Amino acid sequence: MPHTLSRFAHNSELQFAKLLDFYGIAWDYEPRSFVLEADREGKPTQAFTPDFYLPAYDLFIEITTMNQNLVTKKNRKARRLRELYPEVRITVFYQRDYLALLVKYGLEPPSQDLPADASIEPLPLRFEDPERDSGGFGSGYDGEQRGPGHRGRKPA
Numbered sequence: 001m002p003h004t005l006s007r008f009a010h011n012s013e014l015q016f017a018k019l020l021d022f023y024g025i026a027w028d029y030e031p032r033s034f035v036l037e038a039d040r041e042g043k044p045t046q047a048f049t050p051d052f053y054l055p056a057y058d059l060f061i062e063i064t065t066m067n068q069n070l071v072t073k074k075n076r077k078a079r080r081l082r083e084l085y086p087e088v089r090i091t092v093f094y095q096r097d098y099l100a101l102l103v104k105y106g107l108e109p110p111s112q113d114l115p116a117d118a119s120i121e122p123l124p125l126r127f128e129d130p131e132r133d134s135g136g137f138g139s140g141y142d143g144e145q146r147g148p149g150h151r152g153r154k155p156a
Helices: 011-022 068-084 095-104
Strands: 034-038 044-048 052-054 059-063 090-093
Touching: 011 052, 011 059, 011 095, 034 068, 044 068, 068 090, 090 095
Parallel strands: 059 090
Antiparallel strands: 034 044, 052 059
């Protein structure tokens, strides 16, 4: 479903959804929360909900462009997710990665000097195999524990 039918928590998520839509890549927005810690009764005390899931790649993506304290917290959660759910593939896109994608694919001018109406032709978007790509996209995911999210939008 197109990005126009979704509500996002942050503008960076909207821009990433636009990029995915442009290239026809199916995505789910925040489709699943992973329990990272639970109390003695089994009630979740900490969870992690990655921003996007790309079904064609069995890949969760967390976009982080916030302050360093939040980046550290998200890194810790992503690391814990990998420990508890080794079958889940996840990657964290940092602010530098996010900005590079925007520039590379023409969603945002590379500098203030470029006129607002200047267009940059988008290049092909690829998500490489993490075992072969040094950028790394996490570990494998078997697809068995997918959440109930709706393609292209966050459930109401």
